[in-house]
Amino acid sequence: MKWKIVENYEELSAEAARLVAMQVKKKPDSVLGLATGSTPVGMYKELARMYRVENLDFSRITTFNLDEYVGLSVDHPQSYHVFMQEHFFRHVNLLPEHTHIPSGDASDLATECTRYEQAIKAAGGIDVQILGIGGNGHIGFNEPGSAADSRTRVVQLAQRTIEDNARFFSSIEEVPTAAVSMGIQTILEARKIVLLASGESKAEAVHRMLEGEPTAEVPASLLQQHPDVVVIMDRSAASRLSAECKETEHARL
Numbered sequence: 001m002k003w004k005i006v007e008n009y010e011e012l013s014a015e016a017a018r019l020v021a022m023q024v025k026k027k028p029d030s031v032l033g034l035a036t037g038s039t040p041v042g043m044y045k046e047l048a049r050m051y052r053v054e055n056l057d058f059s060r061i062t063t064f065n066l067d068e069y070v071g072l073s074v075d076h077p078q079s080y081h082v083f084m085q086e087h088f089f090r091h092v093n094l095l096p097e098h099t100h101i102p103s104g105d106a107s108d109l110a111t112e113c114t115r116y117e118q119a120i121k122a123a124g125g126i127d128v129q130i131l132g133i134g135g136n137g138h139i140g141f142n143e144p145g146s147a148a149d150s151r152t153r154v155v156q157l158a159q160r161t162i163e164d165n166a167r168f169f170s171s172i173e174e175v176p177t178a179a180v181s182m183g184i185q186t187i188l189e190a191r192k193i194v195l196l197a198s199g200e201s202k203a204e205a206v207h208r209m210l211e212g213e214p215t216a217e218v219p220a221s222l223l224q225q226h227p228d229v230v231v232i233m234d235r236s237a238a239s240r241l242s243a244e245c246k247e248t249e250h251a252r253l
């Protein structure tokens with residue numbers, strides 16, 4: 001894995017957007033894997049600026065989101081469908097039929113998961129997958145204990161994730177307890193992975209991801225087996241890395 005430590009959230013967002021923009025220019029019909037959560041919001045804002053000001057063209061880009069809450073309709077204010085519209089899709093020239101997010105309110109969720117996997121394959125697989133990281137080391141909604149060979153499926157959310165995400169709902173009781181999520185294997189099949197981590201609350205997970213043994217207990221550590229992962233983190237997220245790890249950052253990128 002390669003990593004880069006930047007000063008703050010603004011720099012993290014700019015660096016992430018720069019990597020995505022490079023991909024979009026290099027391959028205008030790229031397939032991007034997208035993430036929700038607060039971390040990538042700044043990256044989406046910067047990409048929207050690049051579209052407006054620099055004519056970065058998304059018209060041939062296809063996107064697949066990592067996950068969606070079970071039970072929320074596509075127009076629920078806390079659904080990831082609405083999140084993506086608000087933070088990214090409506091600000092750029094992505095075609096609606098090119099954007100994909102699993103349906104968390106499908107009547108048959110198992111069929112929905114299979115359909116989603118097939119859609120990713122039919123699109124030719126994911127070129128660049130953007131990831132955040134949970135405070136417990138989850139990626140997508142693959143909570144600790146998720147199998148390395150897991151694919152898109154219904155997952156139960158860990159108590160910590162429910163607590164972490166309660167800030168987006170009016171009460172913790174409203175946070176869904178399950179989600180449809182791409183699996184670890186689905187994520188590992190992306191040709192390139194860019195993981196973003198910001199803030200002290202991610203420091204322990206980042207340390208275990210980069211410096212711990214790969215283990216299903218820290219799903220992000222399973223990324224160590226992927227040949228092309230870039231981690232972009234700010235100083236607070238990097239605060240628990242060993243001195244050696246911090247010093248080698250540039251050599252490793």
Ligand SMILES: O=P(O)(O)OC[C@H]1O[C@](O)(CO)[C@@H](O)[C@@H]1O
Nearest residue numbers: 036037038039131132133134140
């Ligand atoms: O960026 P945040 O809001 O800290 O969320 C981190 C992670 O949590 C999730 O939003 C799910 O809880 C992931 O999709 C994301 O990667």
